[in-house]
Amino acid sequence: MNRRRSLRPVLLCVLxxxxxxALCLLSIALGAVSIPPGQALRALFGHPDSQLTQNIIWSAxxxxxxxxxxxxxxxxxxxxxxxxxxxxxxxxxxxxxxxxGAAFGIVLAIAVLGVGSLYGYVWFAFAGALAASVVVFxxxxxxxxxxxxxxxxxxxxxVTSLLFSLTNAIVLTDPDALNRYRFWSVxxxxxQDSDVVLRILPFLGVGALLALAMAPALNSLAxxxxxxxxxxxxxxxxxxxxxxxxxxxxxxxxxVIGPVVFLGLVVPHIARILSQYAGIxxxxxxxxxxxxxxxxxxxxxxxxxxxxxxxxVEIQAGALVAFIGGPFFIALVRRRKLAEV
Amino acid sequence: xxxxxxxxxxxxxxxxxxxxxxxxxxxRLILVCAALVLxxxxxxxxxVAIGDYPVSFPDVVKALAGSGDPGTVLVVQExxxxxxxxxxxxxxxxxxxxxxxxxxxxxxxxxxxxxxLTEGAGTAVxxxxxxxxxxxxxxxxxxxxxxxxxxxxxxxxxxxxxxxxYRIILVGIGVSWMxxxxxxxxxxxxxxxxxxxxxGWLVGNLNGRTWSQVDTLALTMVVLVPxxxxxxxWLRTLQxxxxxxxxxxxxxRTARLVLMLVGVGLIAFGTAAAGPVxxxxxxxxxxxxxLAGTAWPPLVASGLTGALVVLGSDLVAREVIxxxxxxxxxVTGVVGxxxxxxxxxxxxxxxxxx
Numbered sequence: 001m002n003r004r005r006s007l008r009p010v011l012l013c014v015l016x017x018x019x020x021x022a023l024c025l026l027s028i029a030l031g032a033v034s035i036p037p038g039q040a041l042r043a044l045f046g047h048p049d050s051q052l053t054q055n056i057i058w059s060a061x062x063x064x065x066x067x068x069x070x071x072x073x074x075x076x077x078x079x080x081x082x083x084x085x086x087x088x089x090x091x092x093x094x095x096x097x098x099x100x101g102a103a104f105g106i107v108l109a110i111a112v113l114g115v116g117s118l119y120g121y122v123w124f125a126f127a128g129a130l131a132a133s134v135v136v137f138x139x140x141x142x143x144x145x146x147x148x149x150x151x152x153x154x155x156x157x158x159v160t161s162l163l164f165s166l167t168n169a170i171v172l173t174d175p176d177a178l179n180r181y182r183f184w185s186v187x188x189x190x191x192q193d194s195d196v197v198l199r200i201l202p203f204l205g206v207g208a209l210l211a212l213a214m215a216p217a218l219n220s221l222a223x224x225x226x227x228x229x230x231x232x233x234x235x236x237x238x239x240x241x242x243x244x245x246x247x248x249x250x251x252x253x254x255x256v257i258g259p260v261v262f263l264g265l266v267v268p269h270i271a272r273i274l275s276q277y278a279g280i281x282x283x284x285x286x287x288x289x290x291x292x293x294x295x296x297x298x299x300x301x302x303x304x305x306x307x308x309x310x311x312x313v314e315i316q317a318g319a320l321v322a323f324i325g326g327p328f329f330i331a332l333v334r335r336r337k338l339a340e341v
Numbered sequence: 342x343x344x345x346x347x348x349x350x351x352x353x354x355x356x357x358x359x360x361x362x363x364x365x366x367x368x369r370l371i372l373v374c375a376a377l378v379l380x381x382x383x384x385x386x387x388x389v390a391i392g393d394y395p396v397s398f399p400d401v402v403k404a405l406a407g408s409g410d411p412g413t414v415l416v417v418q419e420x421x422x423x424x425x426x427x428x429x430x431x432x433x434x435x436x437x438x439x440x441x442x443x444x445x446x447x448x449x450x451x452x453x454x455x456x457x458l459t460e461g462a463g464t465a466v467x468x469x470x471x472x473x474x475x476x477x478x479x480x481x482x483x484x485x486x487x488x489x490x491x492x493x494x495x496x497x498x499x500x501x502x503x504x505x506x507y508r509i510i511l512v513g514i515g516v517s518w519m520x521x522x523x524x525x526x527x528x529x530x531x532x533x534x535x536x537x538x539x540x541g542w543l544v545g546n547l548n549g550r551t552w553s554q555v556d557t558l559a560l561t562m563v564v565l566v567p568x569x570x571x572x573x574x575w576l577r578t579l580q581x582x583x584x585x586x587x588x589x590x591x592x593x594r595t596a597r598l599v600l601m602l603v604g605v606g607l608i609a610f611g612t613a614a615a616g617p618v619x620x621x622x623x624x625x626x627x628x629x630x631x632l633a634g635t636a637w638p639p640l641v642a643s644g645l646t647g648a649l650v651v652l653g654s655d656l657v658a659r660e661v662i663x664x665x666x667x668x669x670x671x672v673t674g675v676v677g678x679x680x681x682x683x684x685x686x687x688x689x690x691x692x693x694x695x
Contacts, residue, residue: 090450090510142686151685153450154627158678158685161620165674168544169667178540179533262518269511319526322518330498330515333508 008278009286016293020069023300027065028057031307067197068300068317071253072263074204076295078249079264080271080288081211084218085242086149092265093250095156096243099259100163101132102251103181107170111177122196122255126203129251135159137243141236148225152239200252207248211288214241218284260299260318266329267295273332298325370633370642377645384652385429389421391660419552427550427614428651428669430558432621434611436629436647437569439622440638441604444576445597446510452623453608456513459617460520461491462609466616467524467539471531480542481554481613488609491516496601509601545618545670547655554614561610569603570640572596580637618670621647624677631684650677 029040033056039049040057048054078093086095094100105128109121140155171178217238220228229235250264271290272282280286299317302324306315390401396413403409404417439452454460465487466480499512524543528536575596578586587593608622625647626638632646633639654672661667 088448088450090448090455090514095450139682139686150449154685155682157450157620157623158681161624161674162678163674164619165671165678168540168671172537172540172544172667172671175533175537178537262522265514266518315526316529319522319529322515322522326515326519330512333511333515334498334501 009275009280012274012278012290013293016290016297020293020297020300023297023304024065024069027068027300027304028061030304031056031061063197064303065300067256068303069296070197070201070204071257071260072296072299073292074207074249074253075260075263075299076267076271076291076293077208077211077288078246078253079266079295080268080284080291081214081218081242081249082246082264083268084222084284084287085239085246086153087222088149088153089269090265091153093246093254094259094264095153095160096246096250097132097136097156097159097163098129098247098250099254100160100167101128101130102126102254103259104128104132104163104167105255107167107177107181110181111170111174125255126200126251129254130247132159132163133243133247133251137240141239196256200256203248203252207245207252208292210241210245211249214238214245215284215288218242218288222282222284258316258318260321262322262325263295263298266325267291267298270294270325270329270332273335367633367635370635370639373629373633374642374645377642377649381429381645381648381652384649384656385425388425388428388652388656388659389417391656392416392421423550423552423555424547424655425652426555427558428547428655429648430555430562431547431611431615431618432625432648432651433566433644434558434562434607434647435618435621435651436625436643436645437566437640438604438607438611439624439647440626440629440640440643441569441572441576441600441607442622443626444580444637445600445604446507447580447582448510449627450623451510453604454617454619454622455517456510457491457495457517457520458488458605458608459612460517460524461494462487462612463543463617464520464524464527465490466542467527467531470539470542471527471535484542484616485609485613488612489605491520492605492609541668542616543670544668545616545673546668547615547651548666548668550614558610558614561606565603565606566644568599569607572600572603573640575600576640577637615651616668616670618651618673620673620677621650624673624681625650628677628681628684631687650680 025037025040028044029035029037035043035053035056039053042049043053043057044062048057075093082091082093082096083089085091102125105124105126106121108128109124113124136152136156136159139159140152167181171181217228217233220231220233221235221238223231225235228238254260268287268291271287271294274294275281275283275286275290298321302320303317305324306317306320309315386398386401386405389405390396390398394416396404396417400409400413401417404414405422407414407418435453442451442453442456443449445451462484465483469480469483495509495513495516498516499509501508528539531539575586575591578589578591579593579596579600581589583593586596611618626643628650629642629646630636630638633642650673651669654676655669657676658667658669658672661672
């Protein structure tokens with residue numbers, strides 16, 4: 001390995017960090033009222049030019065940006081994790097039944113219990129997501145052969161479509177539920193209490209730690225179950241840890257910002273292609289953090305664009321993520337001779 | 342290896358080796374197909390029999406043959422049969438198309454909805470409903486145009502010195518999510534009444550079908566299904582990987598193009614007729630594969646299973662809440678998922694064959 005090549009991963013990380021910082025600043029500065037970057041920075045570090053900028057930045061923009069960062073990182077990370085865990089490049093965190101469970105929880109809360117506020121149904125969404133993924137994991141590992149990747153994925157798809165059927169049945173027969181559900185399901189970063197971020201942060205933190213700690217085990221798992229077992233990995237424990245991490249990360253993120261599954265599916269692919277450029281190869285110790293940085297970049301970019309195109313009306317970030325990420329993704333897929341995952 | 346393992350799994354395959362006819366007979370596959378045909382016929386008659394004006398089973402059979410009470414014949418042949426036949430054909434189309442895509446890509450998650458066809462159809466239809474861009478085309482034509490347009494777009498975008506299956510899927514995912522986003526945005530933007538109408542189509546619906554729709558669908562299926570069956574040999578070699586397939590004498594590029602065209606055609610016309618009925622294309626081949634005990638999704642059995650799922654779901658949708666008719670697409674998950682889950686738990690096979 002020559003020296004120039006070993007520098008490339010570092011360069012990639014620096015570039016991505018710069019990009020993310022720039023996007024955070026833009027996200028704080030831009031919006032219905034645009035604040036010059038200088039003023040925004042001064043307000044951030046405690047020397048605001050006016051009470052108005054102080055208020056805008058600390059009560060609206062900073063929580064929103066923090067939410068974008070946290071939820072984006074969670075979705076990207078859990079996507080990479082899910083694809084490594086099922087050894088299937090088409091797996092996304094939604095496949096574990098997480099989004100479907102969250103959606104069902106919300107619709108149930110609105111239609112049956114009459115919960116009205118966003119703050120109230122976040123917890124129903126989280127509970128639904130957790131319950132659904134536990135069911136998927138238990139179903140996926142039953143039978144004598146235990147949890148195989150294909151069984152896990154198929155069980156997830158089956159439970160997901162079961163729950164989506166039930167959700168749709170309620171939504172179609174209850175106009176009020178439809179009205180609230182369709183706004184949650186588009187995925188928005190706006191109008192969230194700063195409290196919400198703080199409350200989901202512990203779940204995200206634990207999930208992220210679990211995920212990052214298991215990268216070496218995922219690398220062994222990529223070689224197949226038998227090889228991983230003979231390398232000393234305890235497969236059941238690895239899968240349990242992975243599913244727990246995905247559950248915590250996606251459950252919390254989806255409950256708050258809606259099912260933005262595109263991030264989890266596509267960002268790991270982008271990370272894989274970028275890591276090919278950097279000469280790292282499909283090493284999960286790089287892929288997981290890369291995904292965790294790339295996903296918030298994409299989410300924040302989508303959120304900023306959503307604020308700016310049609311001012312002062314906002315387009316929800318979830319609806320724009322695919323529009324901003326899609327073409328970029330397709331271009332990357334076209335450029336590179338793809339290694340089959 | 343795969344062929345050997347498959348042979349062993351089907352217990353006692355008969356090898357007919359009397360030239361010019363030779364091949365492998367799989368008793369379990371044939372038995373499963375026969376049972377599926379019987380079940381489909383039964384559900385078809387049952388679906389025709391129930392409703393506001395119940396018809397007894399013998400009368401249904403008589404009316405299908407064209408004899409009996411003229412009123413019953415009218416109800417059965419003009420009002421109920423088109424719906425049942427649409428369900429049957431759509432199920433067959435989705436099942437076979439799903440089996441083609443899953444075998445070709447060797448990935449059980451690669452259902453045709455994954456590469457954006459149904460999403461494209463959905464976006465076209467929702468745009469038509471919400472923005473009023475109907476242009477007098479009608480929902481069906483819009484859906485068909487959306488699906489075919491998306492397929493063309495995906496193929497062109499994935500084209501670079503030929504199109505590999507993997508790249509088509511990845512590009513398809515990108516396009517599919519862009520379409521989904523557009524649909525979600527339109528739904529959130531539209532007025533509530535329009536949103537509800539659009540959602541009703543988006544989940545798949547068999548209400549109010551007429552003979553003209555059945556005719557269009559039947560005509561395309563008469564062309565496409567035999568084509569799909571004729572490619573069975575290619576499918577079995579492609580499933581071993583491109584290099585092995587080429588080594589076994591399969592024209593890989595041509596095979597993939599033909600398979601893709603057939604799969605896309607089936608899904609596009611099916612979606613146009615009934616909307617994107619969720620889950621059938623993904624689940625039917627997997628259910629059929631586990632029922633027949635084969636190592637790959639068998640085409641005919643997949644089609645029959647698809648028909649069974651759609652017809653069964655339609656029955657449940659009409660009967661479960663008296664007075665309201667749920668769209669069929671809502672029920673396919675409820676009907677298909679438990680079956681798939683049960684088969685998953687029951688089949689005991691280690692490794693990625695799961």
